[in-house]
Amino acid sequence: MSTVSVLQPAPAAPRRWAVHASRPLTLYLGLAAVGSYLLLLVVLPVGSVIRMALVHGWPGFWHPLTDPLGRAALGLSVTAGLLAAGINTAAGTAVAFALVRGRFPGRRLLDTLLDLPLGVPTTVSGLMLLLLYSPVSPIGAWLAARHLAVAYAPAGVVLAMAFVTLPYAVRTVQPVLAGLDRRMEEAAWTLGASRWRTLREVVLPMVWPGIASGFCLTFSRAMAEFGSVVVISGNLPGQTLVAPVYLYGLLENDDPFGAAAMSVDLLLIALAAHAVAAWLEHRHAARLRGAGAVAGGPGQGAPVSPTARASARPAAGRQAVLHAGRLAAALARRIGRWAAAGVFTWVWLGVMLLLPLAGLISGALQAGVAGFVQSLAQPEAVASLRLSAVVTAWTVLFNVVFGLWTATLLTKHRFPGRWLVSAVADLPFALSPVIAGLALLLVYGPNTGLGQWLQAHGIHVVFALPGMVMASLLVTYPLVVRELVPALQLTGRAAEEAAYTLGASRWRTFVRVTLPSIRWSLYYAVVLTVARSLGEFGAVLVVSGNLVGVTQTAPLYVYQATVEHNMAAADAVSLILASASFVMLLFMQFLRRKGGLAHEH
Amino acid sequence: MRHSKRQIQRLRWWLGGTAAAVALTSIGAAAADAAAHGTVHKTAAHRAKDDRAKDGTPDTVTLTFGSYSTTKDVYEDQIFPAFQRYWKQKTGQTVIFKDSYDASGAESRAIASGLPVDVAALSLADDIDRIKKAGYITHDWQNDPYHGMVTDSIVAIGVRKGNPKHIRDWTDLAKPGVVVDLPNPQTSGGAKWDITAIYGAGLKRGSAADAKKLLASIVRNVKVLDKSGEASMTTFLNGIGDAVVGYEDDILRESHNRRDFTEVIPKATLLIENPVAVIDKNVDAHGNRQVAEAFVAFLRSPVAQRIFAANGFRPVNPAVWNEVKSRYTTPPQLFTIASLGGWAKVNQTLFAQGAIFDQVLAERK
Numbered sequence: 001m002s003t004v005s006v007l008q009p010a011p012a013a014p015r016r017w018a019v020h021a022s023r024p025l026t027l028y029l030g031l032a033a034v035g036s037y038l039l040l041l042v043v044l045p046v047g048s049v050i051r052m053a054l055v056h057g058w059p060g061f062w063h064p065l066t067d068p069l070g071r072a073a074l075g076l077s078v079t080a081g082l083l084a085a086g087i088n089t090a091a092g093t094a095v096a097f098a099l100v101r102g103r104f105p106g107r108r109l110l111d112t113l114l115d116l117p118l119g120v121p122t123t124v125s126g127l128m129l130l131l132l133y134s135p136v137s138p139i140g141a142w143l144a145a146r147h148l149a150v151a152y153a154p155a156g157v158v159l160a161m162a163f164v165t166l167p168y169a170v171r172t173v174q175p176v177l178a179g180l181d182r183r184m185e186e187a188a189w190t191l192g193a194s195r196w197r198t199l200r201e202v203v204l205p206m207v208w209p210g211i212a213s214g215f216c217l218t219f220s221r222a223m224a225e226f227g228s229v230v231v232i233s234g235n236l237p238g239q240t241l242v243a244p245v246y247l248y249g250l251l252e253n254d255d256p257f258g259a260a261a262m263s264v265d266l267l268l269i270a271l272a273a274h275a276v277a278a279w280l281e282h283r284h285a286a287r288l289r290g291a292g293a294v295a296g297g298p299g300q301g302a303p304v305s306p307t308a309r310a311s312a313r314p315a316a317g318r319q320a321v322l323h324a325g326r327l328a329a330a331l332a333r334r335i336g337r338w339a340a341a342g343v344f345t346w347v348w349l350g351v352m353l354l355l356p357l358a359g360l361i362s363g364a365l366q367a368g369v370a371g372f373v374q375s376l377a378q379p380e381a382v383a384s385l386r387l388s389a390v391v392t393a394w395t396v397l398f399n400v401v402f403g404l405w406t407a408t409l410l411t412k413h414r415f416p417g418r419w420l421v422s423a424v425a426d427l428p429f430a431l432s433p434v435i436a437g438l439a440l441l442l443v444y445g446p447n448t449g450l451g452q453w454l455q456a457h458g459i460h461v462v463f464a465l466p467g468m469v470m471a472s473l474l475v476t477y478p479l480v481v482r483e484l485v486p487a488l489q490l491t492g493r494a495a496e497e498a499a500y501t502l503g504a505s506r507w508r509t510f511v512r513v514t515l516p517s518i519r520w521s522l523y524y525a526v527v528l529t530v531a532r533s534l535g536e537f538g539a540v541l542v543v544s545g546n547l548v549g550v551t552q553t554a555p556l557y558v559y560q561a562t563v564e565h566n567m568a569a570a571d572a573v574s575l576i577l578a579s580a581s582f583v584m585l586l587f588m589q590f591l592r593r594k595g596g597l598a599h600e601h
Numbered sequence: 602m603r604h605s606k607r608q609i610q611r612l613r614w615w616l617g618g619t620a621a622a623v624a625l626t627s628i629g630a631a632a633a634d635a636a637a638h639g640t641v642h643k644t645a646a647h648r649a650k651d652d653r654a655k656d657g658t659p660d661t662v663t664l665t666f667g668s669y670s671t672t673k674d675v676y677e678d679q680i681f682p683a684f685q686r687y688w689k690q691k692t693g694q695t696v697i698f699k700d701s702y703d704a705s706g707a708e709s710r711a712i713a714s715g716l717p718v719d720v721a722a723l724s725l726a727d728d729i730d731r732i733k734k735a736g737y738i739t740h741d742w743q744n745d746p747y748h749g750m751v752t753d754s755i756v757a758i759g760v761r762k763g764n765p766k767h768i769r770d771w772t773d774l775a776k777p778g779v780v781v782d783l784p785n786p787q788t789s790g791g792a793k794w795d796i797t798a799i800y801g802a803g804l805k806r807g808s809a810a811d812a813k814k815l816l817a818s819i820v821r822n823v824k825v826l827d828k829s830g831e832a833s834m835t836t837f838l839n840g841i842g843d844a845v846v847g848y849e850d851d852i853l854r855e856s857h858n859r860r861d862f863t864e865v866i867p868k869a870t871l872l873i874e875n876p877v878a879v880i881d882k883n884v885d886a887h888g889n890r891q892v893a894e895a896f897v898a899f900l901r902s903p904v905a906q907r908i909f910a911a912n913g914f915r916p917v918n919p920a921v922w923n924e925v926k927s928r929y930t931t932p933p934q935l936f937t938i939a940s941l942g943g944w945a946k947v948n949q950t951l952f953a954q955g956a957i958f959d960q961v962l963a964e965r966k
Contacts, residue, residue, distance in 0.1 A: 067954060068963065136840035152825050152841075231832070234825040235785050237962045245828070249787030252706045253952065254731070446715030447735070463716050545716040547665070547701045548677075560702065563670045563831045565838065565855070 026506060030409045037402050038424050041473055045439035046267075046427050052260035052442065064247075064262040069237040073246035074262070077223050078269060080154060080242070084161035085169075085219035092169025092218075093211055095345050099170070100177045104342025110349050112585040115167045116357060118531035119578040121555035122164060122538075123562055124570060126231025128356040128363075129160055133232070152234030157242060160229045161222035166352055168221065171528065172214035175521045176207050176486050209486045212277045217482060220270040220430040227433075227537050244432040251434070263435040270430030271423070360578070363571035375572035383549045384557035385576060388534055391465070391553060395472040395533040396526055403480030403525060408510070410481070411488040429478040436474050437542025440467060463545035468553065471540045472533035479532060480525040487521035488514070523588050531581035661695045662892050665883070667718035669705035669790065670831055671851055676700065676722075679908045684899050688892065696892060704829050705790035712737065712880065719884050719893045722751055722877040722900070724790040727944040729876045742878040751877040751900045753915040755935065756798035757849040758865040759837060759856065766843045770867045771802050774844055775818035782842040783823050784833040786952055791830025795846045796958060797938065797947055798871035804941075805869040805934050817961045837862075848873060850913035857913075869934035875914075 053060045064070035133140045133150040150156045188198040226244040233240040247262040444461040445451045461467045499509040537555040544551040561570040681698045705724035712718045713735035743749035760768045784792035803812025827833040837845035852864045884890040906921040916922045951957050
């Protein structure tokens with residue numbers, strides 16, 4: 001996570017590196033490029049929202065909080081967001097461990113399926129969950145008989161948030177874990193440390209940035225989530241109405257100032273969360289330096305020896321007071337630690353991911369394969385999928401270039417105001433998608449000075465392709481930066497220094513040493529970008545104008561289909577969108593195996 | 602520098618992977634370029650055609666149409682083809698429609714922020730007025746024999762087949778144990794019609810306090826306050842609730858398709874009036890005012906009005922209304938938004954922050 005990592009003082013760097021790192025030309029060039037990119041994409045739009053919130057002066061920020069229903073909505077968003085982030089971070093870290101270190105049947109499959117929630121338009125995610133848990137479904141009825149409600153209750157809000165953010169917590173920890181230097185752990189074991197102690201004192205400190213990053217990412221995204229929550233929550237003001245839906249209501253009632261104020265409040269809360277995480281990280285880093293345990297080498301340790309793995313003992317159940325805990329410990333002892341991890345991963349992802357996915361597939365195939373093909377062959381569906389592909393291609397291109405550039409700038413350079421660049425890069429993440437779209441409209445719309453100037457020069461941004469690409473970039477850019485920063489931080493410094501020592505140029509070092517060492521993070525970043533921009537709905541809806549067959553992306557088509565109760569078409573197109581990230585991950589794994597790197601992971 | 606075989610192989614795969622990714626994105630980018638050029642070519646071709654036209658009028662004309670969510674099927678499948686035939690016959694020109702649909706309020710906001718729509722048909726007059734306020738409509742759009750309207754409907758109740766809860770009127774929705782589906786008036790134009798209908802019906806029976814009480818006891822029976830009228834209908838179709846409040850045309854269409862629920866018309870309810878307007882600033886920029894105005898006139902013609910009637914709307918054309926009147930039940934105490942003082946007043950008393958609907962919600966617990 002960039003905010004976190006930035007505040008972490010770099011481990012004492014050799015002089016030669018420092019000289020290289022502060023070479024002004026690359027730094028200034030990078031600052032100019034990344035700075036203007038951030039200005040156009042983030043600062044101007046977010047700034048216009050903040051300006052709008054302040055139209056009625058500073059009290060504007062507190063305006064939504066003077067309304068008891070607004071207060072309740074914000075409270076629910078924060079509580080549910082924290083819960084969803086907590087659950088996802090805990091379970092997600094465990095899942096990441098199991099996926100990276102474990103050997104159990106179906107591991108690859110689960111790993112590949114994990115990103116699906118990102119690619120499914122959120123409206124469909126909400127409907128899938130609703131069909132599973134609504135009081136008239138078997139599960140919902142079973143729960144209702146026990147006086148537990150998921151649909152139309154706060155629990156449903158947490159569930160929807162957890163589903164939509166499921167991949168983040170895992171995907172931020174996973175690459176860091178995969179790149180860890182195993183020798184440290186082996187050294188700890190050799191010195192007689194227990195497995196648990198090694199985990200706590202060697203492994204966790206190293207993956208901590210990833211975990212903190214995952215938590216912040218999940219929390220901000222969960223708070224801003226609109227599409228799925230609005231379907232499953234019931235939206236009763238004061239009870240199940242979340243802040244993004246509340247501010248959407250204000251917007252609809254010609255109170256854009258109140259809506260802007262509420263969204264700025266959400267931003268501030270997300271920033272506060274980042275600041276707390278940064279402080280924790282800072283303290284942790286200081287302690288870590290004190291202990292002299294700093295991850296250094298390139299992430300390619302020797303595989304753990306079989307004896308080390310065999311010596312794995314289940315954690316003695318000092319806290320196993322609970323019956324369930326004792327049972328789990330016994331089970332773990334019986335079938336071995338990683339098998340237990342496998343069971344946990346299967347159960348968790350089974351409930352959270354496979355069950356809704358099965359609903360989507362059965363929905364898409366409800367009229368048989370012929371019906372599925374027919375739904376997809378509609379000219380409007382084809383046009384929308386093609387447009388989505390184009391928007392996504394542009395988004396990936398910009399994200400790879402500027403995401404890498406930003407992440408490199410943040411990790412390999414020291415310059416004043418670095419924290420600011422990092423914070424600005426994170427900002428859009430906590431922005432409710434509807435507001436993100438509105439922000440672009442406020443800057444580039446036909447009613448603004450800049451928009452009119454661009455239009456006079458023949459450039460149409462809003463209600464055309466550029467605006468849709470910008471909306472996708474706005475929601476995916478922080479994702480890429482956050483994915484790359486921890487990876488860049490953890491890997492390659494020693495190797496880079498070696499390359500410099502050997503006389504390699506800065507560019508050559510970047511291409512030959514740095515890039516290869518973060519390649520899997522970069523691929524993940526691309527997959528995340530593809531999935532998220534294929535599934536993005538709220539922000540694109542506002543800037544596209546939703547002209548059928550012209551500016552209607554696939555998620556907008558899906559939305560239209562759900563409005564018309566044409567669930568077969570909605571499910572079919574959603575399934576295609578979800579499969580895109582699945583196919584990309586398959587391709588990645590193919591590359592990895594072909595490259596003879598499978599055992600590295 | 603010496604590389605091990607494995608390192609070289611790895612490097613090769615890494616480069617291969619990067620090259621593949623770059624190639625994929627370039628293909629995407631090229632496709633985008635092609636798409637952009639495609640449109641340019643198309644317009645160029647149109648222009649060429651335009652130049653060829655003998656009498657100075659082009660062969661084709663493009664009309665951009667924006668409307669609220671539920672109308673898409675009616676317009677795309679029935680109204681557009683009918684108008685295209687009519688206009689071709691009359692002028693020889695082919696009309697190309699571009700259309701956009703969203704919740705009425707959201708569509709109205711998009712047009713008010715510059716979405717280049719030529720003709721807008723929305724749910725309520727308020728949403729057209731927002732476009733006018735933004736300066737895109739310069740004429741008095743309600744100054745015609747139809748007061749700017751294109752279709753009518755009423756606020757009605759949908760109940761499960763056989764009406765097991767014996768729902769006949771608004772008061773039955775207030776009974777304990779009846780679950781009512783209603784959208785949220787903060788986000789849905791349809792919900793504003795619904796809530797106003799209930800409140801207005803309460804006013805017919807007694808004082809303002811009685812009306813508020815009726816509304817409060819119905820809202821107490823609401824478990825789900827959906828984002829839009831459509832979402833509310835979906836909730837009902839998914840099996841939640843004993844009754845759904847909504848547009849009569851929507852209830853008629855859905856119950857016609859599904860046959861597992863029926864319409865109940867309360868004694869006192871609100872007449873829904875859906876407006877249509879030509880967006881002056883956009884038609885002047887596009888140079889298609891003539892066809893836009895002809896399209897609006899066509900929407901009020903018997904041909905189009907019969908299509909609307911076949912889809913559950915109540916026609917505004919008096920002649921067509923007389924033809925189909927017998928198919929509709931007109932409640933004895935049908936009232937209009939004008940009789941309640943217009944949208945401005947209703948918004949203020951019912952929907953403003955801290956107004957009656959907020960009070961009712963706060964008292965719900």
